[in-house]
Amino acid sequence: MSDNTVTFKIDGVEVRASADKTIIQAADEAGIYIPRLCYLKELPPGGHCRVCTVKVNGRPVNACTYPVAEGIIVENDTEELNTLRRNLIEMLFVEGNHFCPSCEASGRCELQALAYRLGLLAPQMPYLNPQRELDATHPDIYLDRNRCVVCGRCVRASIYLDKKNVFGFENRGIKMKISVNSNDGLRDTNLTKDDEAMKVCPTGSLVIKRQAYLTPVGSRPYDKEPIGSEIEKKKCS
C-alpha cells in the first residue's frame, strides 16, 4: 500500500482512499451513496447545492469539496442530514416552477429523484411562482429557467469540457440565474446539441428540442430504482 492512502470511516464503515480524493469520490468508489445535485464526477466540484453535506468529526462540510484525511469520522446517512437535504430539495421545488406531470424530464430528473429518495411526498413551503425567462432562440436547444436549480453544471461543462464558456451566473441569492454569454440569446452562441454541456442538466432546464417523451413511463432512469442505486450496487458486487 502506498503512503498516500488514508483510512477513515463513513457511518461506521471503514473506507480506504488515496489522499488526493474528496469524500464524495472516496464514497463513490466504496459503493456508498452520498446524495448530491450539483456534483458530477466528470466536472470540478461546484459546492453550490449543499445536498452532499456530510459531517466530518461533527462539523457539516461539502462532501464534494472536502478532502479525505486519515482517521476522520464521516456521518452521511443520518436522519439529521437527510432532513437537511430534504429541506434543500423542498426549497428548490417551491423556488422554481416545477410542473412534474407535464415536464419532459420527469422520470430522469435528478431533483425529482432526490425528492423520491429522501421521502419528500409534497413540498409544503409556500410556492413562490417566480417569473422566469425561457430562451428558445437556438434551433436545436432551449433553456427553460422555470426548471433551473442553478446547479451550474452547464456553466462548468461548457468551460471545462467544451472549452466554450457559453453560460454564466447572473445576480446573487434567490435572484441568481443562468445567463447566456451573448447579446442575442442561445442562437448567438457556438453551443451545439452535441456539446457536453447538453448532457449534464439534472432537470429539464437545458434540453435538446424534438427529443421529448421518447422513453415510455416505466423505462425511465428513476422509475424502478432510486437515484444512487448504481453507486450502491458497486458495494454488493
Added chain:
Amino acid sequence: MSKPVIATAHFTGCFGCHMSILDIDERILDLVELVEFNKSPINDIKNFTKPVDVGIIEGGVSNDENAEILMEFRKHCKILVAIGSCALTGGVPSMRNLVPLKECLEEAYLNGPTVRSENTGVIPNDPDIPVLLDKVYPCHEVVKIDYFLPGCPPSADTIWNALVALVKGEPISLEYQLIKYD
C-alpha cells in the same frame, strides 16, 4: 362495529385521481366490504349525512367553491388525505399562477385567437359560476392535510395500500415504485 366512513371530493383537476380509485378493479368488492361511502362524486351523495373517518381530496383550489367545500371536508372528516399532483402542488392548472388572473381571463374571453371578432367577447360573470381565486392553491395552503399521496394520478395500488392502512389504523408503507410525481 360499524364500517369506517369514506368521503371523496374533486376540485380543480381532471378527475383522473377518481378514475385511479376506480382502477383498483375487482378490489372494489373488498372496498365495499371494508368501508361505507358518504359524500362523493362516485355515488353522487351531495351532502354529508354523518361524521366521516377518511376524506380523500383530488384537485387544487382555484375558486371560492373549492375552498368552501374543502373547509367543509375538514370539518366533517377525522383524517384528510390529499391525492394527486393538483391537490398537492396545484399541478398543471397552477401553471396559470405565472400569469395574473386578469390577463388569463382577457386572453381566454376577449383577446384570444378563438374569440370570434373584436369587442364581442365577455368574461363570464354569472353569479352561479364560482369566482376564480387569484391563484391555484395546493390543498394544504387552505386547510390542514394529514396525508399526501403524490402522482398524476397516484396508481390504484398506491391509493389502495394507503387507504387500507388508514382504515385499519396501520402505518402506511409504500414501496419506491408507488411514489411518483407524474
